[in-house]
Amino acid sequence: MKRRKLNVRGLLIFLLMVWPGLFLYLFIVTYPILYSGWLSLTDFNPVKKTTVDAVAFSPDGRYLASGSADNTVRIWDPASGRTIHTLLGKNLAVNALGFSPDGKLLASAGEDKSIILWNPSKGEFIAELTGGHTSKVLGLAFSHDGTVLASAGDDTTIALWDISKKALITNFGEHLKPVHCVAFSPDGHLVASAGQEKTILIWELQTLKVVKTLEAHRLTVNSLAFSPDGKLLVSGSSDETAIIWDLERGSVLKTIEGHEGYIKGVAFSPDGQKVLTASDDNENIDNTVKIWEVASGKLLKTLSGHASGIHSLAISNDGHTIATASTDKTVKLWDLNTGSLLFDLTGHGSINFMGLTHYFTMFNDPDFWHSFRNAMIVVFVSVFGQIPIGFMLAYILYRKLVRADHFFQSFVFLPNFLSTVVIGLLWKKLFETDGPVARLVQFLTGNPQAQFEMMFSKDLCMIPIGFVLIWMYTGFYMMIFLANMQKLDASIIEAAQIDGASEVQIFLRVIVPVLAGSVLVCVILAIAGSLKGFDLIFAMTSRGITRRNAMVLPIYMYTTAFDDYRNPLRFNFGAAIANVIVVISAIFIVISNFIGKKLGTHEERE
Amino acid sequence: MEHQSHIVTGKKFRFPGGKIISYTVFILWVAITVLPLIWMAYSSFKSNEELNLDTFALPYALFDNANDEFIVIGSIEGYDTAKRQPIYNPPSLINVVPDYNVEADPRPRLIIESATIGWSRRLMVYFLPKEELSPEIANLKPLDSVWVNQLPGHIQGQINWLTIWYNYNQAYIRANLGLKFLNSVLYSVVSSVLIVLFGLMMGFALSKLKFKRLAGAIAATVGFGYLLSTNSIIIPLYLMLSFIGLTDSHFGVIIVYVAFGMPVSTMLSTQFIRGLPDSLIESAYIDGASTMRTFVQIIFPMSMPVATTILILNILGIWNEFLLVLVVAGSEATKSLPVGVYSFSGLTSTQLGWQLAAMVMAILPPMIFYFIFNKRIAQGVVGGAIKG
Numbered sequence: 005m006k007r008r009k010l011n012v013r014g015l016l017i018f019l020l021m022v023w024p025g026l027f028l029y030l031f032i033v034t035y036p037i038l039y040s041g042w043l044s045l046t047d048f049n050p051v052k053k054t055t056v057d058a059v060a061f062s063p064d065g066r067y068l069a070s071g072s073a074d075n076t077v078r079i080w081d082p083a084s085g086r087t088i089h090t091l092l093g094k095n096l097a098v099n100a101l102g103f104s105p106d107g108k109l110l111a112s113a114g115e116d117k118s119i120i121l122w123n124p125s126k127g128e129f130i131a132e133l134t135g136g137h138t139s140k141v142l143g144l145a146f147s148h149d150g151t152v153l154a155s156a157g158d159d160t161t162i163a164l165w166d167i168s169k170k171a172l173i174t175n176f177g178e179h180l181k182p183v184h185c186v187a188f189s190p191d192g193h194l195v196a197s198a199g200q201e202k203t204i205l206i207w208e209l210q211t212l213k214v215v216k217t218l219e220a221h222r223l224t225v226n227s228l229a230f231s232p233d234g235k236l237l238v239s240g241s242s243d244e245t246a247i248i249w250d251l252e253r254g255s256v257l258k259t260i261e262g263h264e265g266y267i268k269g270v271a272f273s274p275d276g277q278k279v280l281t282a283s284d285d286n287e288n289i290d291n292t293v294k295i296w297e298v299a300s301g302k303l304l305k306t307l308s309g310h311a312s313g314i315h316s317l318a319i320s321n322d323g324h325t326i327a328t329a330s331t332d333k334t335v336k337l338w339d340l341n342t343g344s345l346l347f348d349l350t351g352h353g354s355i356n357f358m359g360l361t362h363y364f365t366m367f368n369d370p371d372f373w374h375s376f377r378n379a380m381i382v383v384f385v386s387v388f389g390q391i392p393i394g395f396m397l398a399y400i401l402y403r404k405l406v407r408a409d410h411f412f413q414s415f416v417f418l419p420n421f422l423s424t425v426v427i428g429l430l431w432k433k434l435f436e437t438d439g440p441v442a443r444l445v446q447f448l449t450g451n452p453q454a455q456f457e458m459m460f461s462k463d464l465c466m467i468p469i470g471f472v473l474i475w476m477y478t479g480f481y482m483m484i485f486l487a488n489m490q491k492l493d494a495s496i497i498e499a500a501q502i503d504g505a506s507e508v509q510i511f512l513r514v515i516v517p518v519l520a521g522s523v524l525v526c527v528i529l530a531i532a533g534s535l536k537g538f539d540l541i542f543a544m545t546s547r548g549i550t551r552r553n554a555m556v557l558p559i560y561m562y563t564t565a566f567d568d569y570r571n572p573l574r575f576n577f578g579a580a581i582a583n584v585i586v587v588i589s590a591i592f593i594v595i596s597n598f599i600g601k602k603l604g605t606h607e608e609r610e
Numbered sequence: 611m612e613h614q615s616h617i618v619t620g621k622k623f624r625f626p627g628g629k630i631i632s633y634t635v636f637i638l639w640v641a642i643t644v645l646p647l648i649w650m651a652y653s654s655f656k657s658n659e660e661l662n663l664d665t666f667a668l669p670y671a672l673f674d675n676a677n678d679e680f681i682v683i684g685s686i687e688g689y690d691t692a693k694r695q696p697i698y699n700p701p702s703l704i705n706v707v708p709d710y711n712v713e714a715d716p717r718p719r720l721i722i723e724s725a726t727i728g729w730s731r732r733l734m735v736y737f738l739p740k741e742e743l744s745p746e747i748a749n750l751k752p753l754d755s756v757w758v759n760q761l762p763g764h765i766q767g768q769i770n771w772l773t774i775w776y777n778y779n780q781a782y783i784r785a786n787l788g789l790k791f792l793n794s795v796l797y798s799v800v801s802s803v804l805i806v807l808f809g810l811m812m813g814f815a816l817s818k819l820k821f822k823r824l825a826g827a828i829a830a831t832v833g834f835g836y837l838l839s840t841n842s843i844i845i846p847l848y849l850m851l852s853f854i855g856l857t858d859s860h861f862g863v864i865i866v867y868v869a870f871g872m873p874v875s876t877m878l879s880t881q882f883i884r885g886l887p888d889s890l891i892e893s894a895y896i897d898g899a900s901t902m903r904t905f906v907q908i909i910f911p912m913s914m915p916v917a918t919t920i921l922i923l924n925i926l927g928i929w930n931e932f933l934l935v936l937v938v939a940g941s942e943a944t945k946s947l948p949v950g951v952y953s954f955s956g957l958t959s960t961q962l963g964w965q966l967a968a969m970v971m972a973i974l975p976p977m978i979f980y981f982i983f984n985k986r987i988a989q990g991v992v993g994g995a996i997k998g
Contacts, residue, residue, distance in 0.1 A: 014819065017901045021815035025808035025872045026828060032869030033835045036846035043846060050849055397635070405632040414984055415640045421980045421987070423930045425948040426972050429955055430650055433962070440649060443665045475642060480991070487992045507628065536841040539932040543952060558841050558933075565845050566937060578845045586842050593837075 044580035054353030056329035071098025075572035085347030089127030113141035136163030156183035198225035240267030264290035269317025284313030362580035386530035394481030417479035428543025654966035689716035777967035790950035801867035809875025835873035882916035922990035
């Protein structure tokens with residue numbers, strides 16, 4: 005009994021002594037490793053939001069697509085309410101969606117400025133359209149023959165894309181403020197666009213000239229839709245009204261009032277008899293869809309059920325189903341005739357398991373192989389440069405071949421002690437095209453035009469970097485070897501000398517084998533250090549060409565995760581790179597340990 | 611041992627030319643180390659024009675400043691208490707920021723700008739009290755020239771001094787290096803002290819308290835961390851710290867450093883404390899001391915050698931650490947010296963003189979530290995590396 009009591013008290017003291025260090029270690033070191041592994045297998049991104057901002061039916065009604073700020077597009081089966089595909093990894097916060105009239109293409113766009121084309125039935129990526137916008141894309145529309153895609157941008161322009169060539173046709177616009185929506189007339193002759201400027205512009209597609217200007221809204225126009233016969237246009241605005249326009253006369257036919265929130269979605273029913281409007285209300289009073297009769301302007305039905313604002317509205321071509329996308333993270337499907345809720349589609353914002361996708365992407369990325377090659381050069385320079393040279397220098401000091409050994413030793417070791425970044429910046433200055441090293445070359449060769457251009461060459465940039473690496477770290481290994489040599493029993497050397505061994509023989513046959521253990525330790529240190537080395541090369545290069553040339557794995561990881569803001573999966577991809585770095589260094593360490601054991605050395609740990 | 615090594619080193623070395631090669635190698639090596647540092651040191655006293663003109667020439671322009679030309683750009687006539695701003699003449703002086711409190715000292719002052727250093731860019735501007743100047747100079751109009759040797763003696767001395775240290779002054783103020791130096795000191799000292807303390811506690815518990823299995827498991831877990839560095843898990847670390855709101859705070863940076871210091875610190879102190887004789891602890895127990903008391907009064911003082919090694923290793927490592935602070939510290943207030951110098955060099959890419967001055971200021975404190983504690987540091991670094 006007494007013994008047991010003592011143990012409990014002892015255990016408490018044990019835990020008391022251990023907990024601060026252990027807790028911090030588990031919390032800061034162990035947990036992120038698991039987190040990193042998990043990140044690299046999913047699309048989890050802690051900064052993304054999960055509002056659903058766009059929704060579209062495929063023309064045949066077989067698919068419903070919804071786009072969300074969670075960087076994904078989901079394709080649903082409207083008949084069963086199940087997710088068919090989750091399209092991810094290309095878009096950043098999807099704002100707009102559009103199906104081509106034949107239903108074979110789905111376009112999605114958002115904050116990343118580019119437009120992605122997908123195959124909706126297979127859920128596959130087809131192409132990325134870039135270069136049309138300088139800011140986020142807010143609206144998309146296919147022309148009714150499917151040859152042209154129009155996109156409305158935050159940069160106040162409208163871009164037209166040739167779908168068969170997957171290329172930009174033109175980028176035009178007379179809007180002065182961001183354009184929020186764009187629509188094609190059913191006959192394909194007209195384009196309507198509107199946005200923060202409040203006026204709606206009607207363009208002729210052939211000439212890109214404004215043929216009509218519709219003014220009546222008091223605030224941003226969020227959504228536009230042509231009637232099926234092309235004679236009417238409906239527009240929904242943040243001024244809480246929707247207006248039905250007579251396009252022939254260019255005048256207001258009816259103003260629809262009754263919503264108490266921003267009207268973010270409008271649509272005509274396929275028979276042209278009804279108009280649907282959806283509202284987004286900050287105060288959550290009016291998050292409804294209202295159905296109106298076009299002829300009389302009478303309110304027919306109100307569909308309520310969303311917990312927060314509706315950002316997009318779509319109606320199927322058969323006229324039976326309405327889909328609404330909301331900031332409450334859901335998409336809801338409604339029956340137009342009865343007004344009843346058919347399905348509540350939830351799934352946006354959930355974390356998608358992506359398997360080894362990130363790793364495959366990485367292995368297909370030429371940047372990865374370039375940084376891998378550079379990393380191998382750094383490992384090679386460390387193992388076959390720093391360590392042998394350090395060993396020789398240590399031997400010279402050990403045998404007292406030079407006087408003032410302490411002076412030399414301090415200066416060779418000095419770079420280790422200086423801030424790596426400052427050393428890197430200093431060498432960057434020295435290695436500038438017209439910098440001190442170039443001047444020195446000019447002076448030595450007598451050629452006043454000589455410039456130092458190695459940093460700009462993809463193949464040669466590792467030469468100056470390797471030089472600095474040797475200069476910087478050799479002193480460290482020299483100190484380790486020297487410390488171990490000084491522990492040696494000097495009588496071994498004495499005995500060899502008496503036997504008539506030459507200095508070279510003593511070095512190769514006596515000193516090297518005895519110190520093989522410390523060499524192995526140094527090799528392991530060098531490999532681990534080289535693979536995670538970041539600061540020196542980062543500081544020696546500047547963003548752009550030199551850094552791309554001299555990119556090593558940690559810089560590849562850093563630029564992926566912290567510089568590439570357009571990549572929705574940047575943290576996941578970066579985590580995958582980090583894991584690969586750890587695995588590569590573990591493999592190298594195991595191999596060098598194995599070779600060391602084969603060669604009969606044993607680690608000397610003293 | 612002493613005796614034998616004396617015999618060996620006393621023997622004549624028999625490798626032909628070995629001495630010459632050895633000296634050549636070492637002297638070249640020292641030259642490659644020292645010459646860039648010397649170049650950096652003297653170039654930091656050169657003006658930008660000189661740096662572009664001749665890379666290797668000694669500094670001249672900033673030292674030869676007795677006859678420098680200054681150009682009057684206007685004057686401050688007083689302080690407008692209603693508008694709470696100085697009264698300028700001419701009223702629309704752009705980019706002139708008084709470097710003193712005009713409200714407390716509203717004396718009329720003449721504003722002059724150096725014509726030699728960055729003329730019209732307001733890089734070197736002085737506010738001279740008119741009452742200290744001779745009447746001819748005090749009444750100069752904008753765009754008139756004035757030479758340094760025409761000014762009163764004490765102002766001349768001040769301008770001479772500030773001109774020589776021009777690059778340093780600008781770099782120190784613009785990069786806010788004082789604050790960054792303090793941040794670096796805070797990070798390295800606080801983290802290292804905690805690493806030593808927690809490491810010794812762990813080491814004592816794992817080596818001297820009788821929980822063999824638990825101790826083995828903990829040692830293995832912590833030992834795994836030796837393979838990792840902040841560089842490898844910076845992404846999840848950043849996400850985690852931003853999730854709990856510890857990015858851009860001193861505390862967040864310090865706990866990360868402490869956690870990553872634990873593996874080496876634990877390993878070194880476990881080995882060291884295990885080597886201390888058990889009889890010491892037993893006799894302390896017999897004298898009636900508790901476990902905690904034994905740790906504080908016996909183990910802790912005896913572990914000073916290993917504590918110093920751990921301390922030096924970590925201060926060195928944390929002082930030079932870059933990526934964590936680069937990623938985690940968003941604002942100027944939490945940046946460390948290396949990150950501060952790095953971002954300063956990116957921001958002022960045309961002002962090479964300032965950058966060099968900032969680099970000298972960043973490199974000087976560790977260099978002084980190195981040459982004072984040379985031997986101790988070398989032992990510490992080597993000891994730590996080998997035992998790890």
